Amino acid sequence: MEFSQEEQHAIIKFFCAKGENCVNIHRELVLVCGDSALDYSNVNRWMAKFKKERVSSTDLPRPERPYSSCTDANKERVENLILSDCRVTVEDICAHTGLTHGTVM
Secondary structure, X not given: OOOXXXXXXXXXXXXXXXXXXXXHHHHHHXXXXXXXXXXXXHHHHHHHHHHOOOXXXXXXXXXXXXXXXXXXXXXXXXXXXXXXXXXXXXHHHHHHHOOOHHHXX
């Protein structure tokens, strides 16, 4: 049977409330979920969260970040730097734009 991560978090929460230890909880998850079971370190981490009175078994939302720095505005900035000085180095472009070396390359 396949269990989602959120469902496994709820199972961990249940066993944690019953007072089970991490080893037993992980063993039960492996028996029931098989290969899709959370690893021991994740079970331990979620147990610690629930012991600190965490209520939700879902991951908290993370702040939004841009998926890529390869935007049209950044491409234009790099292109303008290159057109203004054809001997500009990657390091100079990074310094002027704040982009990383990997992004500029």
